Amino acid sequence: MEYIDYYKILGVSKDASADEIKKAYRKLARQHHPDLNPNDKEADKRFQQINEANEVLSDPETRKKYDQYGKDWKHAEQFEQAHQQRQSAGNNPFGSGENPFGGGGYYSSSDDSGDYSDFFASMFGSRGGSRQTKFKGQDTRASLQLNLSQTYTTHKQTFTVNGKNIRITVPAGVENGQEIKLAGFGLPGVNGGPNGDLYITFEIINDTSFTRKGNDLYKTLPLNLYKAIMGGEETIDTLNGKVKLKIAPETQSGTKVRLKGKGIPVYKKEGEFGDLYITWEVQIPTNLTAKEKELFEELSKQR
Amino acid sequence: MEKAKKISVEQCCVYYSIETSFVQQLDERGLIKLNRIGKKTFIAYEQLGDLEKYIRLHYDLEINMAGLETIRHLLHRVQLLQDEVRRLQTS
Structure with missing residues (x-):
């Protein structure tokens, strides 16, 4: 001392x-x-x-x-x-x-x-001064990192703030930068005042191949030229499993299709989901063989 | 919807030993928000943290109303910048 x-x-x-x-x-x-x-x-x-x-x-x-x-x-x-x-x-x-x-x-x-x-x-001794007013303790801020895939379901998270273990329920659909308040989990009050509050900001790390905009997800996928022309089926990944998607004949490159309800859950609205938008990018074949070139030549003459 | 918890401004001022005119001025300048029900004025519990902050700044540091308004604006900007720094550090 x-x-x-x-x-x-x-x-x-x-x-x-x-x-x-x-x-x-x-x-x-x-x-x-x-x-x-x-x-x-x-x-x-x-x-x-x-x-x-x-x-x-x-x-x-x-x-x-x-x-x-x-x-x-x-x-x-x-x-x-x-x-x-x-x-x-x-x-x-x-x-x-x-x-x-x-x-x-x-x-x-x-x-x-x-x-x-x-x-x-x-x-x-331990105290001095003249003010005896009770004051609420200081608020504390903390951030919690979550993967985007974790926001698909409501789940529990445990973490330590100010030496205290805190277990919270993270509702599905939480967004990047969103803040929640835990009343009374901040610093202790002064002169017997109430504890401050704890504000937790969520930082969402995108661990998926989707782009998130609000509750909707976006993804661009390659599409085989012949499937784009003739039509067919494609199996694609979504956040809750694989989905078979019909490809309409003569699908153009840049065509956007909406998969209703395959996006992120809407925050605190059970059963409501955003949508998933898939943009098809038609792939032109490369390194054509002589036979293929000949066939394309023939096709072009049909037009 | 859950009813917001609140306390009358008179009670609040007795508790903190401050004048009601101080709380009214904070409300007039938009620093806190009071609710009027009939002839009585109330302050929501969730506003008490802000009120206490302004009490400390005004009574302990002798910062006047104009100063409090300026401080609120600058603290808001500090908060935004700190959030931005945190976001950049994690991205």
């Missing part, structure tokens, strides 16, 4: 006036406040230091004790005991966690000194 120079943290001199301390605190707090620096752990840490420095230096009583014992904080209790023996009265201000300085601040918690440095807790 190291001595903390609160004056240095606020960037003020040891003889700074109360007004100078207040101004320095406000200036730094506006830069590093967690509300203004979302998802920035460094700013969080810095704000806690600034807050702690302000709690000590903004109260004349605590500032006096800090100035008096600051560097010799390890011996503060002994000094106080000796002082009390002389006085034969009064409470020990550095006693067993009883707070001589009142109140709680933004980062103070109702249970203990978790958000203060060990130095602060050792010198001033």
